[in-house]
Amino acid sequence: MDDVIVRIGGAAGDGVQSAGLILTKTFSRNGLYVSTYNYYQSLIRGGQGWYQIRTSEEVVKNQGSGLDVLIALNEDALNRHTDENINEGGASPLSGIAIFDGVMITNYNKNSKVKYCPVPLRDIALKYDKNPLLKNTVALGATIASLGIGFDTFANVIREVFDKKGKIAELNVNAAKEGYDYFMDNYSVYKKVKTIKRKMYASTGGDAVGFGGINAGMQMYFAYPMTPASSVMQFFSTHAKKYNIFVKVTEDEISAINAAIGANYAGVRTMTGSSGGGFALMTEGVGLAAMTEVPLVVYEAQRPGPSTGLPTKTEQGDLNQVIGAGQGDFPRIVLAPGNITDAFNLTKEAFNLAYKYQLPVFIMSDLYLAEHVETLLNIDLDYIMDNGLMARDNEENYKRYEFTDSGISKRAVPGQKGLMHNEDSDEHDEYGNVVSDQVTDPKIRMLSVEKRMRKIKEYIKNMPPTRTYKIEEADYLIVQWGSTRGAVEEVIDKLRGEDIKIGAVEIDHIFPLNPDIKNYLKNKKKIIVVENNYSGQLNRLLKSEFLINTDFIGKYDGEAFYPDELKNSIEGKINEKYEKIKIRGE
């Protein structure tokens, strides 16, 4: 693929991320696909972080391996990203040009693969303003020049980003222009990027979930802030007025999920969300929704655990927690979008599933998926709200929990005439009356359990077919879930290019697993499960469901997979010889 990767490195508070966003927007406005990566610490100031943007005229599915242009905002960044033994969780060292302030940074480690392009960033910036962040704009100008991209679209993006600040915008445009010109005057275009006239939409996974929620008719959101779930809350907070959404930060996550249950019970589509630690506090509420059969959508954005863990890093370590949330056996549906477009689509699906089957539905995301920016594909704003079976007013002998074949019973919401009934966290009969209030009836208990569980059987019958990638005649099969999809697909493309028959099963409906998966598991030389965690949580599910031997590739350093790193691991597994454990219970 013809792509370009740009990385901006600096300390927290240096404006790394806003510079990155301007660049991302500029690429997008030039009709290019983008995918970004944000490496940062749980720090307000200081430390070392960076932001990477990959862009191409073809679909870009991940942050990419390799590095073409580095903007180093301090010496540490310059040394760090030009070091062959770079220790940033799989990111590549620079093999391209470095743009940095040659006046300020003079004493750095030289690397032969790097073309050093110093630009007097600070000197240029100071001509316009004392704001130390202005030098970033100068560097961005130089970067745009190095890629042979026209200045005008870029200038418009700057104006837009600074628009609230009036003349500051022009200041920035002029400084950028001088950076642009300086590069043109002193160096030549490093890698020409072809721009295209077409409309591209790019968003973060958090915004996509938020937008999906609005599209699905969501009207209320309850939460308590927690990275990386907060970006969804933030989307709703800033769009509350526009989309008429009631957003409430409650005193804790327990309150949030209970309020969300109350609101859905009363008939208004409502979501709640948190990250792993806050979600742990919600788990009792999950069982409540399941028992009372109140539709509920919960957004669970993962970060590395256990406990507080790494608040600004990524991992897929919460699947066990989500599947195990709440005591007892009960039906639940877990969705795990594989990219940002999927995050939008599955959020829409989540609401209809929750309302159709009257159970808790989870959207599992992770910090990488929630916070990076990617071009949206196939966005369809059409949506039919399916609120599932509802009782008619004054319906006779109304049974809220009628034992039906599908397990689904008609809902009734407060305000409906003649349908007054009780919804109970205690085990209850078809009417909602508590089983153990007078004489416990073991039979009714059994029937109630089965009734609830039948909904999952019904759901499985109606599940969309499992998503696959280049599965044709594959000898080797990758199984992945969630945000590793982009890296996996790229590795498959490359290996197919090397004549290795490999394909993937991409699980975005992760619990319960679709039985159709077993069709793809047959006659494989190897099944390799790829997860961004240590223990292989999907792997365990797959094994228990399909009794298969698998290989496992895990990553648990807090970063997402990089395609080259993953390719190495997969090649390693393909070439590995090993004894398979053979135990059969036959």
Place this chain on the structure above:
Amino acid sequence: MDDVIVRIGGAAGDGVQSAGLILTKTFSRNGLYVSTYNYYQSLIRGGQGWYQIRTSEEVVKNQGSGLDVLIALNEDALNRHTDENINEGGASPLSGIAIFDGVMITNYNKNSKVKYCPVPLRDIALKYDKNPLLKNTVALGATIASLGIGFDTFANVIREVFDKKGKIAELNVNAAKEGYDYFMDNYSVYKKVKTIKRKMYASTGGDAVGFGGINAGMQMYFAYPMTPASSVMQFFSTHAKKYNIFVKVTEDEISAINAAIGANYAGVRTMTGSSGGGFALMTEGVGLAAMTEVPLVVYEAQRPGPSTGLPTKTEQGDLNQVIGAGQGDFPRIVLAPGNITDAFNLTKEAFNLAYKYQLPVFIMSDLYLAEHVETLLNIDLDYIMDNGLMARDNEENYKRYEFTDSGISKRAVPGQKGLMHNEDSDEHDEYGNVVSDQVTDPKIRMLSVEKRMRKIKEYIKNMPPTRTYKIEEADYLIVQWGSTRGAVEEVIDKLRGEDIKIGAVEIDHIFPLNPDIKNYLKNKKKIIVVENNYSGQLNRLLKSEFLINTDFIGKYDGEAFYPDELKNSIEGKINEKYEKIKIRGE
């Protein structure tokens, strides 16, 4: 087995349970083994409940199928328990004698398998006192007579039970004697019970866990009441002074687990506990203990879920929740005692495991195990407290989380000189300093995850061998966990008697699973997993770990397995023909 089963039926508030306890004690004092069953509702008064006692000179492992003597305290009870289509979750109808108040209950359904032995309970009782509960004592006297047991031991038990009440005790003894004599005069001994001169100890599972805790050097207990976990709290509350235990009911379960973590961190063995719903609230704290490597023992007593479910009934539905508790991957150990003796022993083991490996250890019980009474076997009060590796005062360059081969690092508790350090819920380095405070180090993160996980590898190396039952040359294998053990063993005994080669693997160290289990899975005609739940939570674990086909027998009506019921199900599985799903990833 030569045994007798007695059942007392009545409403809540009728004194069913206290009558049952007197009988249980009487059998135990006569040198007999006992095992009881309590069927009741979440009600203070009314409803219908009953208490069953099975006794024998041989070891009694469960409540038993069959029913020899029924004490019916009201008409409903008489009809209910003599009905062939009895609906009490697997309990057998009466095939023996019924003792009831023939004056009060006259109009009842007759059953030919029942020998009706009316006794004027109320009339006799009224001669002594107006207390309506006195008639129960009369009925007990008649029961003792019907079993041909001497009156004296029984009289002593009555005196003991009523001892605080002085002359009330004598009153009861006299009324009992009249019941005894009435039976002797009017009927003959129904089934002669042989008594033996030997000392027997009997306790509930809750008391056994409490006693085990004391034996393990536990000094503090934090909890918030919840059935069926409260019995352990109750044991500690009533024994606080005697054993110098500090017991605190906190404002909620979150507080309880965090206080327990603080106390263990400070170096005092402390436990916390709850049932499923309260435990859900503790799950965030579980991850905290794991991350900071503070030893922690958590008692989790299951009842049927989801949500409030059936508060006074039994189920094994929380395994997923315990295994999934807390976000992220981290080591934990889950124990699941198979009977009351085991509950005592495993509680002792739990503390040493928690302290040796510095991680959360769970003792999973259930309402049946926690609340029924059984004769204790092999109680050994010897115990060596193993607090694991501790740093010496003023040790140089002390690393709280040193990366060792075993994954275990030396602990230091506040008050120790020169070992000041930080324990952190954020990911940290060997010293306990936060990884992302300045520059996140993906390498250290990986090493830390691996360090914690190595503790589980070390534990697995040191696990006791898996417990088995009559495994020799078994064609059929039952796999069970927790409180179903007694029923499973009895069924195996019976089937072996019928020349069916069947045995069991009894899993009381349930997570992680002992790899030695695979040795028992080979060459079986069928592997049948028996669980007191709907979905087969252990079954899923087994499949993922050993990739075996299994059959599953579940029970989820709120009651424990009865041996005959279970035997039927197992025979059904043995005779069943079916297509096995064959998918292999080879």
Place this chain on the structure above:
Amino acid sequence: MESYKGKVAPDWCPGCGNFAQLRAISAALAELNIEPENAVITSGIGCSSNMPEFINAYGYHGLHGRLVPVAAGIKWANPDLTVIGYGGDGDGYFEGTQHLYHFAKRNVDITYMVSDNQVFGLTTGQASPTTPIGRITKNTPDGNIEPPFNPLQYVLTAGASFVARGFSGDIKTLTEITKEAIKHKGFSFIDVLSPCPTYNKFNGYDFYRKTFYRLEGNNKEDFFEAYKHASEWGDQPHSIPTGIFYEVNKTRYEDADEVLSKGSLKKTAPYKLTEDDMAEFY
């Protein structure tokens, strides 16, 4: 009142205070002419919390300690409903401590009544947050040492706009208070002295009949007067005040919020996205 009678008969012990609250709530709703379909009773877990089953209205019997956020979620979704939360002292003052405070502070327009029997009833007699010092209970065999929780001062400090205390032995006043609480626009709180003859032998009808009195002529807008009345307690006649301690007009959360104040979300169609709304992703 008959129209509010549920199909399930209450299963409380004879003499339980909850019977009185059941009557008071049913009577108040009936007298205020609220249709059963527009009333929602939501509860926690405890003997008291079994209430919704026994009333012919919409009932939501949720988790121990969590009825307040459920009630608020319902009210915010559909302001046309009359939402009444009902639970125990363990439920509200232990497990639910934080919710009570913050939702009272927010002044959400719900009515919250606590059956305060100074004991954990359903779990068979442990000390509750309002159990007096020295009291012997199931889990305090040598007497409780934890200072009791003062519910009225708690919600007053939180900023509740309606604060009252009732007594199960005085159904008439309790009904009146309940009616006022439901009519009040904002967070209405009623702590009810509710005998538990089974597990609390000390504070029964006799005790309260002797000690309680009805607040009269108190200035309901005087915070400190209310706060001081709330500290009165004792075993002598005229020791324990009941009635409305405090009632003020205060902005409801629903009125302060830009979205909620525009009208019922239940009645408002969700926003329909168009291509134009995607501009921000461009």
Place this chain on the structure above:
Amino acid sequence: MESYKGKVAPDWCPGCGNFAQLRAISAALAELNIEPENAVITSGIGCSSNMPEFINAYGYHGLHGRLVPVAAGIKWANPDLTVIGYGGDGDGYFEGTQHLYHFAKRNVDITYMVSDNQVFGLTTGQASPTTPIGRITKNTPDGNIEPPFNPLQYVLTAGASFVARGFSGDIKTLTEITKEAIKHKGFSFIDVLSPCPTYNKFNGYDFYRKTFYRLEGNNKEDFFEAYKHASEWGDQPHSIPTGIFYEVNKTRYEDADEVLSKGSLKKTAPYKLTEDDMAEFY
């Protein structure tokens, strides 16, 4: 004070109020001659809660909102330790609401200091429980509408026996207050007006230097005087009192409890069971 200097340098933003609290706590411990090995600092999650890493003592950096029960667990296990809890306003007044109240009520002998910056710092600027009405924050783009939490009145109502307020810009007084709090036998609470120059541009050093004043000559045993002082707030000079509002002698939970009052459990060998103890199972 040097002996309390941790090995990790604080990573707060320049000008952050937490630096002052770090100095005050270190100085107080040093001046009271408490050995670093006998001091435990336990915290929640937030910028403020990073504190333990920066002090050379035992540090336990736990969960958001849960430092109070951890602190009590430590103190109850080993009463010879000086236990200080330190966290943010979000941590203590939202997520940890219930623990603060009940442990203050129990009068456990710990010191709890809250860095009250009226904002969620670490999660980058959302409204906190003490954010004033109208304030624009990250998640309240049109201004906060939730009435602020009054920490001092909250703990006073709970029954805390030592209630104070400090200001990061007045380290000397803050240190004195901290010393008194540590010396006080019982639950000591200090709310600290702590600037967050990054996310709270309104209540910085300048604002408080103008508005704060030191309480002098107040009757520290007068509950209502303290309660009323706690309601003072404003943007005019002499609007915001600091200092010790309330201090009384009150039984500590540890003294009332039969087991704890017998002596340190840490120093007491656990009970050794004998065959005799099995009698009850017979």
